[in-house]
Amino acid sequence: MDGNGRWAIRQGKPRSAGHEAGSDALKRTIRAALGHGIRVLTVYAFSSENWSRPKSEVRQLLDLFIKALNREVRELAEHGVRLCFIGDRSAFSRTLREGMLQAERRTAGNTRLHLNVAVNYGGQSDVAAAARALATKVAEGRLRPEQIDREQLEAALSLGQQPAPDLFIRTGGERRLSNFLLWQLAYTELYFTGVLWPDFSEVHFDAALSDFARRERRFGGLGRVQNA
Ligand code: IPE
Ligand code: MG
Numbered sequence: 406m407d408g409n410g411r412w413a414i415r416q417g418k419p420r421s422a423g424h425e426a427g428s429d430a431l432k433r434t435i436r437a438a439l440g441h442g443i444r445v446l447t448v449y450a451f452s453s454e455n456w457s458r459p460k461s462e463v464r465q466l467l468d469l470f471i472k473a474l475n476r477e478v479r480e481l482a483e484h485g486v487r488l489c490f491i492g493d494r495s496a497f498s499r500t501l502r503e504g505m506l507q508a509e510r511r512t513a514g515n516t517r518l519h520l521n522v523a524v525n526y527g528g529q530s531d532v533a534a535a536a537r538a539l540a541t542k543v544a545e546g547r548l549r550p551e552q553i554d555r556e557q558l559e560a561a562l563s564l565g566q567q568p569a570p571d572l573f574i575r576t577g578g579e580r581r582l583s584n585f586l587l588w589q590l591a592y593t594e595l596y597f598t599g600v601l602w603p604d605f606s607e608v609h610f611d612a613a614l615s616d617f618a619r620r621e622r623r624f625g626g627l628g629r630v631q632n633a
Contacts (some may be wrong), residue, residue, distance in 0.1 A: 406427055406430070406431065406448060406449060406451065406576060406602040406605075407575060407576050407577030407578075407579060407602055408423075408576050408577030408578070408600070408601030408602045408603070408604075409423035409426065409427040409601070409602055409603055410423050410576070411423070411601055412426060412427075412602070412604065413426070413603075415601075416488065420462060421462070421538035421604050424465060424466055424469055424605055425469065427602050427603050428469060428473050429603070430450060430603050430606070432477070432482070432547075433605045433606055433607060434446070434448075434605065434610060435481070435486065435518070437464045437607040437608075437610045438518060438610075439447045439484055439485075439486070439518055440516065441610075441614065442606075443518065444518060444519060445518070445519045445521070445522040445567055445568065445570070446518060446519070446520050446521070446623045447491075447520075447522075447523065447543075447564070447570060447586065448520070448521070448522055448523065448528065449468070449523045449583075449585050450469075450522050450523060450524050450584050451466060451467075451492070451523070451524045451525055451526070452523075452525075452526060452552060452583060452584060452585070453454050453492070453493065453525050453526060453527035453530060453584070454496040454583075454584065455525075456496075460559045467497065467501060468604075469496070470501060470504075470524070471499070471500060471501055471504055474501075474504045474505070474508055475504065475505040476541050478507075478512070479506045480513060481508075481512060481520070482512050482515065483613055484518075484554055485516065485517030485518065486512060486515055486517065486518045487512045487513065487515040487516065487517075487518070487519045487520065487521075487631065488509055488512045488520050488522065489509060489519065489520070489522070490508075490522050490523075490524055491497075491521055491522070491523050491524075491526055491530070491531075491564060492523050492524045492525040492527075492563070493515075493525045493526070493530065493536045494498075494524070494525065494527030496525055497524075497525065499600070505524075508612065513514050518569065520536065521564065521567070523585070523586075526563075526583045527584075527585030528584045528585055528586055529587060530561055530583055531563050531586075531587075531588070532558075532562070532587065532588055534561075535559075535561035535565075536558070536561075537556065537557055538561045539553055539561055541556060558588075559588065562588055562589070564586070564589060568591045569589045569590075569591070569592065569593060570586065570589060570590065570593045571593065571594065571596065571617065572593065572594050572596060572613065572617045573585075573586075573590055573593045573595050573596060573615070574596045574597075574598070574610075575595075575596070575597050575598070575614065576599075576600050576601060576602045576609075577599070577600075577601055577602060578598075578599040579597075580597050580619070592622070592624050592625075594620045594622065596613045596617065596619050598612075598613065598615055604616040
């Protein structure tokens with residue numbers, strides 16, 4: 406979800422207004438995902454690198470999360486959304502951590518849409534944490550090193566039990582992953598758009614889905630034509 410700041414500046418507003426508008430765009434996107442019967446949606450709300458922004462912006466973003474949680478959880482719960490947060494929460498305030506935990510508990514039984522929100526998340530740290538978890542098991546004698554394979558490592562990641570994403574969408578014009586879900590994106594279709602996140606609407610979402618529908622996914626194989 407990139408481009409909030411530029412969207413605001415273009416309108417002569419403070420960056421904070423961009424983040425506010427960005428939270429509306431997220432709401433619209435969740436609604437669109439529900440409408441399309443999408444089962445899993447993972448959004449990058451705050452990266453472990455975002456701490457390097459000015460303190461005031463970080464504070465505003467975190468305040469916005471708390472406000473959005475308080476405001477939206479009931480409606481999300483009513484629509485069958487299951488909320489999960491991935492990333493290192495230990496850096497957050499007690500209020501925010503409690504809010505996240507409560508939202509997860511409250512929606513734990515929902516199955517229509519699994520909404521993962523990445524906060525203080527970094528893909529490299531995720532892999533490192535998984536390696537640490539496996540190393541601990543080895544040290545405790547519960548796992549042998551030769552048992553460590555792709556599946557073991559994957560299961561230890563924060564999205565371990567969930568399918569790899571089919572489609573990755575980045576708004577705001579940059580063409581990079583910025584440390585998002587590095588492991589899981591191995592065979593994901595990548596889609597980049599110059600649309601700034603606060604402008605992102607169902608029309609843009611549909612365009613991304615149509616583009617995705619035209620891709621031929623071979624997963625390293627030969628695909629339709631050569632296999633025929
Ligand atoms: C993305 O928008 C929002 C977060 C990282 C939370 P930016 O704040 O990165 O917006 P730009 O890239 O400066 O326009
Ligand atoms: Mg940005």
